[in-house]
Amino acid sequence: MESRPNQLANDRILVRKVLAGDQRAFSQIIKATEGLVAQIIFKMIANPDDRKDMAQDVYLKVYQQLGRFRFQAKLSTWIGQITYHTCLHHLERKKIALVPIGDSDLEPSPGFSTPFENEIESQLIREELSQLVADAMDQLNPIYRTLITLYHQEELSYSEIGQIVQLPEGTVKSYLFRARKVLKEHVLWIYNTKIG
Amino acid sequence: MDLQHENRMNTTHLTDQQLQLFVFQQGHGLEPWTTHMATCKDCQLKATLYRSVLEEVANLEKPVFNVDLASQVISQIEPAKSRIDFSRVIVGVTLFSMLSWLCIIFHWTSHELATLFTRLSAMATYLILLTGSSLLIFLVISLYQEFQGKMKRLTLS
Structure with missing residues (x-):
């Protein structure tokens, strides 16, 4: 596993490239983090039809908000945070109970x-x-x-x-x-x- | 007294929380439980169950999206990207035209500029400066509000 300073340095390079318009760098970010995003989405969202849309929604949000990322956490953690809250918002909108009865x-x-x-x-x-x-x-x-x-x-x-x-x-x-x-x-x- | 305390520690079963700490967070402060765990079949069984269940969780198959997520997302962000570039081009062209226009005016009127302010009365100079700076301030505020509006739309979309 990569050390934290190296990881942060790589994150900085990738983010800088994406902000400069390099779409291959964004593709790299997606490939590096889609495992974590899939884990969160598959665990939070039961309907298979919603999962793919949810993942696309997450990465579009990541792209739009990347300029605001301040490297206070690993990029993957930040993307995980966006994924988790997108799923929570989806569950709340669909009025799906988060805590089971009994x-x-x-x-x-x-x-x-x-x-x-x-x-x-x-x-x-x-x-x-x-x-x-x-x-x-x-x-x-x-x-x-x-x-x-x-x-x-x-x-x-x-x-x-x-x-x-x-x-x-x-x-x-x-x-x-x-x-x-x-x-x-x-x-x-x-x-x-x-x-x- | 200490012996009694030790005996009580050894015969009392571990709570669920203590069992989890014992299994998943090996470290300092677990010694009294270690003594109990070494002899208590019931707690050993519960600990084995916790350990085995969570080992199985770690070995569960990881989910994957059966589509090329990267290319699908990239294909959706292209139009947004070009829109941002287009607005930057407009801002650039506008700034360039304004600067060029100012340079041309300055070039045409440079021989009269030296005498322009000396001929004006103090009141007229103040009026010009006040009007000019007010316009500039309103322009900057309006541009900033427009920029904030765009950023808000991007974040919420």
């Missing part, structure tokens, strides 16, 4: 069994855990899903996630604790539903 409904009941309770089960469960986790992630609310993805899959720091979602680090940490707990409960719930 997280607590999934509290494991005393009769619930837990994966990995014995060695043989461990072997079996590891093979299907990937699908269990994917299903459980789909059931999480968009914000929890995004936070978990940014931290555990994109390996961003609390500070970078805080800049993207515009929340203090402490709040990000507490949201992540809650998100992991809910994810674990979803996994347990799906697992117990499957084993009947």
Whole structure:
């Protein structure tokens, strides 16, 4: 991974080129950041038809506001921030609930069994855990899903996630604790539903 | 007393938050939990579940757009770009014409300029300066407001 000073220097060069009218530089920015943008959009927006439009909308905003970027964060983080808020705005406009009803409904009941309770089960469960986790992630609310993805899959720091979602680090940490707990409960719930 | 405290630490199960700290933020201050985790099967199981679930999250397939996003976006920003260039050209041409016109006037009237202000009364000079500077100020304000309006439209569009 590139060091932060190098990353910032590269960002400066690219931004300067785009502001001077170099569209190839903007294309480079899109290619370098579309992974992060896709992660946020796919986690926040359920409708596949809206996702592509959303991504284009994000990059048009980035292009229009690039002159205002002051390098207080990495360019990718700033683009992530625009993506997250564009998605939030879209969800609010469509009146889609951001927090699901009844997280607590999934509290494991005393009769619930837990994966990995014995060695043989461990072997079996590891093979299907990937699908269990994917299903459980789909059931999480968009914000929890995004936070978990940014931290555990994109390996961003609390500070970078805080800049993207515009929340203090402490709040990000507490949201992540809650998100992991809910994810674990979803996994347990799906697992117990499957084993009947 | 300390021993009792230690025993209580070892027999009390870790909370969900403590388990997460233990699994995801290895570091200082976790020693009391480490002792408990070494012996408690229940907490070990919960920690394994957390660790395995989040490892799977890290290994999930990353989403990609199945279109060439860069070329689609670039094709949409071309018209906007040319519009900005066009306005810059207009500003440039206007400034150039104004400067050229001033130079021509100065060239034609340079022999009379030296005597122009000495012939005018003080009142007339003040009036000319006041009118000229007022016009200039209004022009600058109007240009600035127009520029701000354009920037606002660009940001909101």
